[in-house]
Amino acid sequence: MAVSTFRNVKIAGVKTSLPEHTIDIDEELEFFGGSPKKLARAKKMMGYGRRYVADENTTVTDLAVDAARKLMAEMKIAVESIELLIFVNQKPDYPEPSDACIAHGELGLRTSCSALHINQGCTGYIQGLWTAHAMISSGVARNCLLLAGDLCARTTDQRNRKVAPVFGDSASATFLQYTEDPRKATFVMGTDGTGWDKIIHPVGGMRIPCDPRTTALVVKDTAGNPWTHGQGMMKGEDVFNFSINIAPALIRQTLTEAGWENDAVDLFAIHQANRQIVENIIDRAGIPQEKSPSDVFLKYANHSTNSVVTVLCDQPKDVPLKNVLFCTFGVGLAWGGAAVDVSGMYQGGFTTYIPPKDKMTRDQQLERWIKQFKGE
Amino acid sequence: MSREEFLTEMQDVLQTEEELSFATVLKDLEEWDSLSVMATMAFLDKTFGVRTTMSDYRDMKTIEDIAQKAGL
Numbered sequence: 001m002a003v004s005t006f007r008n009v010k011i012a013g014v015k016t017s018l019p020e021h022t023i024d025i026d027e028e029l030e031f032f033g034g035s036p037k038k039l040a041r042a043k044k045m046m047g048y049g050r051r052y053v054a055d056e057n058t059t060v061t062d063l064a065v066d067a068a069r070k071l072m073a074e075m076k077i078a079v080e081s082i083e084l085l086i087f088v089n090q091k092p093d094y095p096e097p098s099d100a101c102i103a104h105g106e107l108g109l110r111t112s113c114s115a116l117h118i119n120q121g122c123t124g125y126i127q128g129l130w131t132a133h134a135m136i137s138s139g140v141a142r143n144c145l146l147l148a149g150d151l152c153a154r155t156t157d158q159r160n161r162k163v164a165p166v167f168g169d170s171a172s173a174t175f176l177q178y179t180e181d182p183r184k185a186t187f188v189m190g191t192d193g194t195g196w197d198k199i200i201h202p203v204g205g206m207r208i209p210c211d212p213r214t215t216a217l218v219v220k221d222t223a224g225n226p227w228t229h230g231q232g233m234m235k236g237e238d239v240f241n242f243s244i245n246i247a248p249a250l251i252r253q254t255l256t257e258a259g260w261e262n263d264a265v266d267l268f269a270i271h272q273a274n275r276q277i278v279e280n281i282i283d284r285a286g287i288p289q290e291k292s293p294s295d296v297f298l299k300y301a302n303h304s305t306n307s308v309v310t311v312l313c314d315q316p317k318d319v320p321l322k323n324v325l326f327c328t329f330g331v332g333l334a335w336g337g338a339a340v341d342v343s344g345m346y347q348g349g350f351t352t353y354i355p356p357k358d359k360m361t362r363d364q365q366l367e368r369w370i371k372q373f374k375g376e
Numbered sequence: 377m378s379r380e381e382f383l384t385e386m387q388d389v390l391q392t393e394e395e396l397s398f399a400t401v402l403k404d405l406e407e408w409d410s411l412s413v414m415a416t417m418a419f420l421d422k423t424f425g426v427r428t429t430m431s432d433y434r435d436m437k438t439i440e441d442i443a444q445k446a447g448l
Binding site: 237244 | 391393407410411412414415417418421422429430431
């Protein structure tokens with residue numbers, strides 16, 4: 001695992017934006033054969049609870065821009081001060097241009113502010129945080145806005161019970177700054193690209209584009225779960241084994257590299273894959289349960305790229321945090337750990353994204369491009 | 377942990393109301409699904425320090441097989 005250490009970077013503030021619509025597992029008795037007992041068992045074993053699902057017109061950029069606008073207003077950050085924008089997600093608004101450019105335009109950032117998009121899921125926030133630290137500590141930028149999010153719930157057919165109960169949608173904005181304080185941030189990163197097919201969204205890129213054949217597909221597994229071209233898939237067993245093997249070692253190594261004992265850590269923010277995986281990791285890593293939330297999954301579900309940020313934003317606003325250890329792992333396969341000092345961080349918590357009344361529908365969007373092409 | 381205690385624990389691990397015995401056939405249990413396998417893996421690791429993978433469970437037929445794996 002590659003280790004890097006940076007100094008003089010402050011994580012100054014963070015905020016997550018959630019979509020309005022939620023689904024509670026208790027509303028889904030039909031998917032448990034109408035048996036309250038089966039539903040109760042799934043809740044207890046997996047930690048299923050509430051999940052936030054974006055509507056069909058809401059994208060990850062809408063959520064991220066909402067979080068960024070509100071964070072900058074609350075922290076009184078001038079738009080002109082942002083010198084670098086990083087946006088990490090895996091379900092972009094368009095194949096091109098990158099969401100980083102779209103968000104740059106929406107937020108009205110300066111033309112001298114670069115916009116960088118990173119395509120990554122479960123470990124995406126840490127990859128973004130790592131990149132931001134590298135850029136700031138090397139002098140490329142003093143003020144950086146990091147956007148991160150995903151739309152795993154919106155893209156999943158809720159009847160596909162293999163994945164639907166697991167995922168929720170959200171995006172966050174994190175503001176990072178150069179600081180004279182030589183505080184240290186330690187990152188431990190790794191990739192096993194041979195596992196690229198373990199978690200995948202196979203259709204819609206250039207390998208298998210959307211065409212009449214792929215859009216007509218409806219495949220069912222033995223349990224009757226439907227898979228269509230717009231959905232991702234994962235090899236659950238392999239992912240489970242990968243997660244409970246890599247994550248505890250990642251936590252231990254990140255602690256060692258940072259020179260921290262368990263006692264030094266205020267919060268272990270572990271990727272909320274599902275409650276069972278998180279609790280397994282806590283046990284195997286030998287870290288204290290009371291500092292390692294696994295109930296964030298119950299409250300919000302697994303938010304992929306933004307999952308560890310939901311853990312951070314779920315912390316009480318009146319209890320200042322200092323040392324936070326992040327542990328992320330998943331699609332890629334990739335993993336990333338971070339040991340950061342968040343002293344003085346503005347905890348923006350959660351907000352709800354309310355779409356503007358005049359927001360364009362999909363039909364209106366399509367009409368726009370048709371007119372543009374025709375030159376009308 | 378005694379073998380009797382193991383049976384009681386397994387009932388909780390699998391979240392089943394079936395009365396378990398060492399002869400209970402796993403595939404006859406409605407609750408023997410991937411969730412249960414994950415829970416059993418965690419239970420063996422935490423309680424007995426025995427690391428298993430999902431593939432270990434493919435060859436297991438009864439509760440006795442799990443007990444053997446746990447070293448009971």
